[in-house]
Structure formats: C-alpha cells, structure tokens
Amino acid sequence: MATIYQVSELAGVSLATVSRVMNNNARVSDKTKEKVLSAMAELGYQPNAIAQSLASNCSNSVGVLVSELHGPFFGDMMSAIEQTLRSEGKHAIIASGHSNADTEQASIEFLIGRKCDALILHVEAVSDGYLIDLAAKGVSFVLINRYIEQISTHCICLDNQQGGYLATQHVLDLQHAQVAYISGPSWKQDAQARLNGHKLALQDADIAFDSELVFEGDYQQQSGSAGLDALLGTGKAFSAIICANDEMASGVMTRARELNLDIPEQLSIVGFDNIIYASYLYPTLTTVDYPIFQMGKMAANYILAKTYDKSGLVLRDVFVPKLEVRKSSKQLA
Amino acid sequence: MATIYQVSELAGVSLATVSRVMNNNARVSDKTKEKVLSAMAELGYQPNAIAQSLASNCSNSVGVLVSELHGPFFGDMMSAIEQTLRSEGKHAIIASGHSNADTEQASIEFLIGRKCDALILHVEAVSDGYLIDLAAKGVSFVLINRYIEQISTHCICLDNQQGGYLATQHVLDLQHAQVAYISGPSWKQDAQARLNGHKLALQDADIAFDSELVFEGDYQQQSGSAGLDALLGTGKAFSAIICANDEMASGVMTRARELNLDIPEQLSIVGFDNIIYASYLYPTLTTVDYPIFQMGKMAANYILAKTYDKSGLVLRDVFVPKLEVRKSSKQLA
DNA sequence: TCAGCTTAGTGAATCGCTAAACTACTTTTT
DNA sequence: AAAAAGTAGTTTAGCGATTCACTAAGCTGA
Incomplete structure (x- = not known):
C-alpha cells in the first residue's frame, strides 16, 4: 500500500502539500494539485484511515448502541443511520445493550474506548444521572426515544x-x-x-x-x-x-x-x-x-451537524406519531 | 486523557515496559507490573485504540456487509456477530450493499479503506471473479450464504x-x-x-x-x-x-x-x-x-480463528436446515 | 524601487502506541 | 572462573498521516 511519502516523492512535492490536496483545506495551485492527483492515481494511493485518525484526532466513526440488533425495530434504525453516515464518509460501529444497565454502560465505555467521535444511544436501563455525567464529560451523543430534561438537546423522541x-x-x-x-x-x-x-x-x-x-x-x-x-x-x-x-x-x-x-x-x-x-x-x-427510520436518520444528522459541523441540515427533535388504520379495529356494532 | 507517557513517568519505568504490561507479551516482574497497574488505575488510563492500531497494524475491526440492515433476517446475523466479536474485544463496522453489484463493491472498498482486519460478507450481486481476486489480494473475509468453488474455505453456507x-x-x-x-x-x-x-x-x-x-x-x-x-x-x-x-x-x-x-x-x-x-x-x-444466528456466530468465529489466531474454536462451514412443522401444512384429505 | 501583503509550498514536530535491538544483570553450565 | 544463557528493562525508530511555523516568490502601490 502506497503511503503519502511515496506520493510526495513521485509528485515532487512535500508531504504537507499532498496532505493539503487531500484535505482541500489550503490553497494549492492547480498545477501542483494536478501533479499530486496523478501521482496518487499512478500509485493507487489510498490514505490510511487509522493514521489520519491519529493525527487529526477524529476517527470518523459513530458508535451506535441499541438494545437488540435483531427484532423488527432496530434494523430500520440501523439502516437509516448507516445510510446517512455513509453518505458523508463516516461509519457506524455497533453494540448492543440488551436493556441491562451494566451491559449498556459497558457498551458505552467500549465505544468511547474505540474512539468514536460520537454516539447514538438507544438505552433504557442506564440511569439519567449517568447520561447527564456523560454529557458533562464532553462525550457527544444523541439519545433516541428517551427524554431527559437536563440534556434535552441530546434527545430525539417520539411523542x-x-x-x-x-x-x-x-x-x-x-x-x-x-x-x-x-x-x-x-x-x-x-x-x-x-x-x-x-x-x-x-x-x-x-x-x-x-x-x-x-x-x-x-x-x-x-x-x-x-x-x-x-x-x-x-x-x-x-x-x-x-x-x-x-x-x-x-x-x-x-x-x-x-x-x-x-x-x-x-x-x-x-x-x-x-x-x-x-x-x-x-x-x-x-x-x-x-417513524423509526426517520428518527434514525435524524439522529445521524444531529451527529453530522453537531460533531462534524456539517451545515444545511434541518434538525428536529420531536416526532409525531400517526395512526395507521387497518382491519383489526372496527366500529362497535 | 492520560497517555502511556504519563503512566510510565508515574510508575517510574519506560514506555516499553508499560506497553509490555498492557500487551502481556514479554516478561515483566510482578513488582514492576504492580507499579504500572496502579499508576494506570490512578490516572484512569485507557489506551488509545487508534494509536494502537497504527502501531500494530491491526484495527481490531471487522467489516460486516449485508444486503439490508432491516428486514427480519440480518438482525439475527448482526446480533450473533456483534456478540461473538465483542467478547474478544473486536468490533463490527456495518455497511449495506442493497443487492446491487456497484454498491456492494463500493461498500467492500469502503470497509477495506476503513482498515478492517477482516470482512464478513453477505453479498449477492458482486461477481465470483471479484471475490476470488479479493482473496488473491490477501483480503481476509468470509462469505455467508454463497459458495464459490475456488475459495471454498471462505464460505459458510446453508445446504x-x-x-x-x-x-x-x-x-x-x-x-x-x-x-x-x-x-x-x-x-x-x-x-x-x-x-x-x-x-x-x-x-x-x-x-x-x-x-x-x-x-x-x-x-x-x-x-x-x-x-x-x-x-x-x-x-x-x-x-x-x-x-x-x-x-x-x-x-x-x-x-x-x-x-x-x-x-x-x-x-x-x-x-x-x-x-x-x-x-x-x-x-x-x-x-x-x-440457522442464521449460528451462521453469523460461526462467521465471526472464523475471523477470530483465522485473522486473530484465536485457537480452540471448532469451525464448520456447511449448516443443515431443519424443517419446522406448524399449522400451514396438513395431510391431504 | 522597495516595504508590505498575499499566495504557494516546505520542514519538522506531533499524535500515542508497538517492537526490534540493545544493555545490564543474574543464573546456569562446563 | 569464564562463557553461555536467561531475565528485566531501556532506547529508539517507526506506523502514516496532520498542522504549525516558516520561507520564498509574486504582486501591489506610493
């Protein structure tokens, strides 16, 4: 696997310049950029995500904790989250909490240890206090389907x-x-x-x-x-x-x-x-x-907006349920 | 967040020694180990997973690609995979392929780019050839519910x-x-x-x-x-x-x-x-x-055994279906 | 023409860890 | 008693990127 060194060498520029064309965060002349880009293409260069994470202190990963991965509910949520995150080059790391306080807490710590930039939590057992502390510690997260007054801006709920x-x-x-x-x-x-x-x-x-x-x-x-x-x-x-x-x-x-x-x-x-x-x-x-799909999507958007500073996202934290009338209910004779 | 330097300083030993007690891969006297451990506890030290990955060239992450995250099927599989991986300190990064060759391929490349140590693939659209190439390139992966002669050792199937x-x-x-x-x-x-x-x-x-x-x-x-x-x-x-x-x-x-x-x-x-x-x-x-749950578990075990060299796992690659008789079928009158 | 500004690009430190090579001791072998 | 072997720990060079501080041009205007 080619590294940035080899690219810089082939292109005849410094490391920093290669990094700049990758990140697009500083002016590089078109000519230089062209040289770098073609060197990259020639080497089939792919930046090393781990090294990027270490240097930039950003892992591009979002931890998603749900009570159960199976069951008809969370699939939709995961699906929405994955799609939304993925479209911005981020990825989801999953964990399950089994509606048990210790497991939930262990999972949260596991995900933090994994250096997730943010978390999406569907937790039921862990205490309000723990989550308030978490927020106070600066962990960035959103809570799905749970409302806690003190950290209301972290909550995405259905009414x-x-x-x-x-x-x-x-x-x-x-x-x-x-x-x-x-x-x-x-x-x-x-x-x-x-x-x-x-x-x-x-x-x-x-x-x-x-x-x-x-x-x-x-x-x-x-x-x-x-x-x-x-x-x-x-x-x-x-x-x-x-x-x-x-x-x-x-x-x-x-x-x-x-x-x-x-x-x-x-x-x-x-x-x-x-x-x-x-x-x-x-x-x-x-x-x-x-509307779990939409809520999952919104959770991901929250993260995108707040943690990754993506702009132009309309955020919304309370969703309204809707009645779906089918055949199991009927006017009383 | 405390780093290994601060631990080594507090414990009065070198970096390497701290690394050794963490990884348990070289002899350290009990006395020294004790010093290091208590320094860690005192500082609330948590190793930086990203730095470990960069240095050790092992991300501890397994990419899991399924056609859809929702639907009744993959939840069970994900659940099994997550559980199994997690028990060994590894984690799953998810992606979906939507049964579409381009998406599947893009997802595989995404996961590789994310430096996953191995992949668990449930792909339907991508060609045999692509997967055979992938194996030849040294990407380690297992295929769920698909059999390809040339890479049969990578396949976990139901009959x-x-x-x-x-x-x-x-x-x-x-x-x-x-x-x-x-x-x-x-x-x-x-x-x-x-x-x-x-x-x-x-x-x-x-x-x-x-x-x-x-x-x-x-x-x-x-x-x-x-x-x-x-x-x-x-x-x-x-x-x-x-x-x-x-x-x-x-x-x-x-x-x-x-x-x-x-x-x-x-x-x-x-x-x-x-x-x-x-x-x-x-x-x-x-x-x-x-038996998708068992197959998911087995897929994770394969990875654990082959990529992470965990021993003592009994592997098995073809699963046998079983008839579940309920009420929708009946003896012809 | 030259001070002063902008723009393009470079060098080197840094992120936090692993591991190979090496040193200093202690113990065993002959 | 000296050589060989083993044990415990240190030094140091990476891993592959980012980014800050800096230099060297090129341009502007009085």
Whole structure:
C-alpha cells in the first residue's frame, strides 16, 4: 500500500502539500494539485484511515448502541443511520445493550474506548444521572426515544403520549366505551408515556379510567396472550384493547383466535410501532406508526451537524406519531 | 486523557515496559507490573485504540456487509456477530450493499479503506471473479450464504438444496402429489439451490416436475400474492405450495384469504427461513429453519480463528436446515 | 524601487502506541 | 572462573498521516 511519502516523492512535492490536496483545506495551485492527483492515481494511493485518525484526532466513526440488533425495530434504525453516515464518509460501529444497565454502560465505555467521535444511544436501563455525567464529560451523543430534561438537546423522541392518545381516541371514535390496555414495563419511559396518553384520551372523552382494565406486559408477544387472559379473567367487559406495542398485539390476536373471539367483530385491537409485519398479520393490525427510520436518520444528522459541523441540515427533535388504520379495529356494532 | 507517557513517568519505568504490561507479551516482574497497574488505575488510563492500531497494524475491526440492515433476517446475523466479536474485544463496522453489484463493491472498498482486519460478507450481486481476486489480494473475509468453488474455505453456507428438498418432501409425505413452487430470483444462488432441492424431492418420489407449477418471485411478500394468482391462472391443480422464503409464503396466505381459500384445508403452504414472525402468522407457518444466528456466530468465529489466531474454536462451514412443522401444512384429505 | 501583503509550498514536530535491538544483570553450565 | 544463557528493562525508530511555523516568490502601490 502506497503511503503519502511515496506520493510526495513521485509528485515532487512535500508531504504537507499532498496532505493539503487531500484535505482541500489550503490553497494549492492547480498545477501542483494536478501533479499530486496523478501521482496518487499512478500509485493507487489510498490514505490510511487509522493514521489520519491519529493525527487529526477524529476517527470518523459513530458508535451506535441499541438494545437488540435483531427484532423488527432496530434494523430500520440501523439502516437509516448507516445510510446517512455513509453518505458523508463516516461509519457506524455497533453494540448492543440488551436493556441491562451494566451491559449498556459497558457498551458505552467500549465505544468511547474505540474512539468514536460520537454516539447514538438507544438505552433504557442506564440511569439519567449517568447520561447527564456523560454529557458533562464532553462525550457527544444523541439519545433516541428517551427524554431527559437536563440534556434535552441530546434527545430525539417520539411523542409517545400523543401516540397512546391517538390509539385510544381511535377506538373511542369507533364507539367503544370499554377499553382495555396492555402496557409495557412500567419502568420504561415510553411505556409510561403511552399509558398516559391512553388515560388522557379517556379523560377527554369523560370516561373513567379503570386500573383493572390495564395489564402490565413486557413488550413480548407472549405477554400479550397472557394479558388477554388476565383481562378476561377480571370479568370486566371491554370491546377494544390497546397494546403498547405490536408484538403484544400479535399475542392478543393469537390468543383471541384460540378462544374463538372474532377480531374485529368481538374485539378491536390497536397496536403501537407499526413494525414491518403488522400488515402481515390477520387481520392486518391497526397501529400507531413509529417513524423509526426517520428518527434514525435524524439522529445521524444531529451527529453530522453537531460533531462534524456539517451545515444545511434541518434538525428536529420531536416526532409525531400517526395512526395507521387497518382491519383489526372496527366500529362497535 | 492520560497517555502511556504519563503512566510510565508515574510508575517510574519506560514506555516499553508499560506497553509490555498492557500487551502481556514479554516478561515483566510482578513488582514492576504492580507499579504500572496502579499508576494506570490512578490516572484512569485507557489506551488509545487508534494509536494502537497504527502501531500494530491491526484495527481490531471487522467489516460486516449485508444486503439490508432491516428486514427480519440480518438482525439475527448482526446480533450473533456483534456478540461473538465483542467478547474478544473486536468490533463490527456495518455497511449495506442493497443487492446491487456497484454498491456492494463500493461498500467492500469502503470497509477495506476503513482498515478492517477482516470482512464478513453477505453479498449477492458482486461477481465470483471479484471475490476470488479479493482473496488473491490477501483480503481476509468470509462469505455467508454463497459458495464459490475456488475459495471454498471462505464460505459458510446453508445446504439450501437440502432445505428445498425437506420442504417438498414434507408435503409429499402428507400425500400431496401436485405441488406448486414459488421461487426466488433465478440469478440468486440460494434460489437456484432451493428449487433444485424441490425438483430432487419430486424426482425421488417419482413425480414428474412440471415447470408450469413454478413461479419466479423476487423474495418479497407481494410476489407471493402475485405468484398464487399466476399459479391459479394456469388452470393446473395443486394442493400444496412451497415458497422459497417466508415473506412470499406470507403473501400467498394473504392472497389465499382474499380468495377464500382455506389454509391448510384447501392448500398447504411451506415457507423457508423461519423468520421471527413465521410463527405469528395465521395459520402459523410450516417452514425450513435457516440457522442464521449460528451462521453469523460461526462467521465471526472464523475471523477470530483465522485473522486473530484465536485457537480452540471448532469451525464448520456447511449448516443443515431443519424443517419446522406448524399449522400451514396438513395431510391431504 | 522597495516595504508590505498575499499566495504557494516546505520542514519538522506531533499524535500515542508497538517492537526490534540493545544493555545490564543474574543464573546456569562446563 | 569464564562463557553461555536467561531475565528485566531501556532506547529508539517507526506506523502514516496532520498542522504549525516558516520561507520564498509574486504582486501591489506610493
């Protein structure tokens, strides 16, 4: 592999000049530039990214930490991030945190140790304080799907409360008055916000909230099925059920089928996230769209703008959910 | 950030000694080692990974190129790769190739330019020749789901033909004698192999292969629906349909429902891949399991063994598919 | 014509680490 | 007791770029 030395020698100029034509950050005459460029071409020169990083103290790498790489959710996010970063010559280093505080923290430290210029974090378990400290230490990062007051400028969020509101409002509009809710783990911020939105929508419709009609699941398919059983077990009547994510909604569907409950005739179901296979389910799932692709893209743009000083990017930190109406919800007869 | 100089100064030893205790690659007395270690702790020293890479000519990074980061398939693979690599202190840099030869090639070059020590490639469009050249140039990489004779030691494959065989054999065992097939794009190696397996199974059962009962799809859900229509349009009878992947099987299911065709009563369906939501579909999908997680893990192990000289790893390059029988297939009445 | 400015290009230090070559001791071998 | 071998540590030359401080022209205008 050719080095900058060989290029400078072949072109008959100094190292510094070669570096300048590469970085385009100082005036070089066209003639000299031409010489350098053709020397580079002749040698098939490729700058050594590692050496550049060491000298410039910029690794051009962005660490991306997600809870799980598999699952229908993060693929879209990674995809958006990779595309956006890549178009500017940056790259993504991945790590997963498995929704566990120690792992998340270890991963963050790993990525920092890897000299990432910035981080994109989807973390759920690590404490607010840790992240505030991180920001104070000068680590540059953006947080996806988590809002922390003190570092609000680092946060890119979906208005989860609004999403929860939309879901419930939708079934209310369809004349359902008895609405059950399967929530995510209550320690997760997004689960709380979604549930809040649900309560708010009930309140705005002057319907009393009944905590017995809420089941706390864990965002897994299985807990949707369990939730339906539990809800049915209360003996309370309900004609619609809102699930805090699509996996659990799918669990409800499966269990409903086993119980010979017709959907949407006897029970309307609304999900949240609009994951890829929401529209493959039967019946297709009415759900709240989570614009994760756009949010991933925005996260990358934030980094590009703030860490790499790219200008001309329009930034935005709160995204608005949108209801995607399909066949799993229906006007109450 | 503390550097090795400050550590050596505080510990009262030379740079080299500090480097030695870090790398553990030369004898250092326990007493000296202790001094160095405590100096490190006191300063909160973290070695600069970039400088290490430059000096050692080893970036500890592995480039991973997949066709798409989203979709149900690659998440599992990435997950396995990340986990495996991470446990050895290596990291993954991601890129996507979008099944397009130019993009794939550009991505490979990007990753090489990024000084990855090795690559894990899931490429479909780039030519055999290009990959053979790459190997000849000394780039170390493994190929997932693609077999090239000349560089067979770089390949980690599923026995796709066997998978196709299993799927067809299964419906044959269920007494179906007229079996339709929706294939993937014929230019893709895996699609060919799966179809071959199908033909072989028919042949072994002394059933004549009828090319009219084959529809070439594109692995997308949509083409499953289109395929069912086309197959039905031929006027030929068939009681089972094998799909070369689960997405297309899902498309067939959706369309069958629209046509009031009961599954599995009137039509048995078998998919391929066993993606996460195959078991969420209704009815749950009988499919051939693609052990992508294990294959991702193995790919990472290959790299660990061959590029990073880690010993004690059992390597394996061809994986065997397994039939996962669910509710979408049924004995012919 | 020459001080003063701009422009183009050079030299050398620097980034933080690794590792080969070397020195100074201590222990073993004969 | 001297040579050979082994152990612990140091010195120093890289790795391949960037960048600051500097020089040498070329141009301007009074």
